[in-house]
Amino acid sequence: MVLPTARFAFATADFEDADFVILGVPFDRTATFRSGAMAGPNAIREASLSFEPYVFEHDLLLTKIKIHDAGNIEDVYTSEEMVKATEKRVAEIVDAGKFPIILGGDHSATIPAVRAFKNIGVMTIDAHLDFREQYEGNRLSHACVLRRNADQVGIENVLAYGVRSISMEEKNAAMPEYIDAYTIHEEGVEKTFKKALNMMKREDIYFSLDIDGIDPAFAPGTGTPEPFGLSSLDVKTCIRMLAPRMVGFDVTEVSPPYDKGNTAVLAARLVMEVISVVHKHRERSHQPKRILRFDITLRSSQGSP
Ligand SMILES: [Mn+2]
Numbered sequence: 001m002v003l004p005t006a007r008f009a010f011a012t013a014d015f016e017d018a019d020f021v022i023l024g025v026p027f028d029r030t031a032t033f034r035s036g037a038m039a040g041p042n043a044i045r046e047a048s049l050s051f052e053p054y055v056f057e058h059d060l061l062l063t064k065i066k067i068h069d070a071g072n073i074e075d076v077y078t079s080e081e082m083v084k085a086t087e088k089r090v091a092e093i094v095d096a097g098k099f100p101i102i103l104g105g106d107h108s109a110t111i112p113a114v115r116a117f118k119n120i121g122v123m124t125i126d127a128h129l130d131f132r133e134q135y136e137g138n139r140l141s142h143a144c145v146l147r148r149n150a151d152q153v154g155i156e157n158v159l160a161y162g163v164r165s166i167s168m169e170e171k172n173a174a175m176p177e178y179i180d181a182y183t184i185h186e187e188g189v190e191k192t193f194k195k196a197l198n199m200m201k202r203e204d205i206y207f208s209l210d211i212d213g214i215d216p217a218f219a220p221g222t223g224t225p226e227p228f229g230l231s232s233l234d235v236k237t238c239i240r241m242l243a244p245r246m247v248g249f250d251v252t253e254v255s256p257p258y259d260k261g262n263t264a265v266l267a268a269r270l271v272m273e274v275i276s277v278v279h280k281h282r283e284r285s286h287q288p289k290r291i292l293r294f295d296i297t298l299r300s301s302q303g304s305p
Contacts, residue, residue, distance in 0.1 A: 009045075011067040017066050021093045023072075023086075023090065026039065027073070027109065029079060032135065032142065034257075034258065035255070043254060044268045045103075046264070047264035051272060058277070099249075099278060100249070102250035103271070121159070121204070128163065128165045157201060162213040163178045179196055189238065206248045219266055220259065221260070223255045
């Protein structure tokens with residue numbers, strides 16, 4: 001059953017009060033293999049309704065966090081229209097000092113989302129490098145996302161993690177930094193993601209999760225599935241490690257026609273994870289008293305014989 005009016009679970013705050021703002025971009029006109037991602041935002045919202053508001057491993061009640069669901073971008077039919085409308089809406093969120101969470105839609109929604117920021121780096125988790133100059137004549141295609149991001153922030157400020165599909169055209173051109181899935185499987189996610197974070201020169205990072213970065217065994221409901229990917233838990237680890245530097249997030253390419261529901265559930269849960277760890281980090285960094293007490297304790301214990 002489709003519930004077009006459903007909003008993301010726990011998103012009860014007004015825009016003005018919110019710390020986190022969710023925006024859907026139900027656009028999949030640039031999907032190259034099989035479409036369906038336009039139903040992604042609402043499927044992720046519906047899936048979010050299945051979870052407890054209490055996130056036990058973070059000891060956090062999501063109903064106490066100020067989350068607003070701004071609904072979907074509407075009435076866009078071309079990539080140019082989608083980009084224009086999405087950039088405007090995301091800029092409103094960013095300019096108001098709030099953390100944007102974009103639900104795709106195909107991955108091309110990341111192009112305008114990144115444009116709404118200044119002075120950031122971009123990290124993606126994606127099976128694909130997405131570094132084509134154009135695809136089928138469209139420079140705003142979901143196959144060109146990281147290339148357009150690089151145009152915006154500089155090629156030295158983008159990094160793709162979990163890649164296992166690169167075209168010959170991409171391989172023969174200037175390449176961005178990337179860490180491939182096989183290296184991650186061999187060396188482990190903690191070590192390789194730490195290395196990835198160290199490669200990012202700018203402190204603030206926009207994090208784009210193309211759900212096909214996760215293995216199709218965990219996330220089969222997507223337009224261009226690619227075997228040998230990351231696990232759900234791997235991505236949870238990345239989110240935790242990135243939290244102190246994360247300024248915006250999107251999850252894209254969830255395609256409900258190819259999903260039994262588990263892909264949308266995973267996407268919803270990862271949105272909850274981002275909210276949880278970013279909130280916890282910001283709460284900690286705004287409580288100097290607690291840090292001070294920790295420092296004193298540390299010093300006195302070090303000073304004792
Ligand atoms: Mn992809």
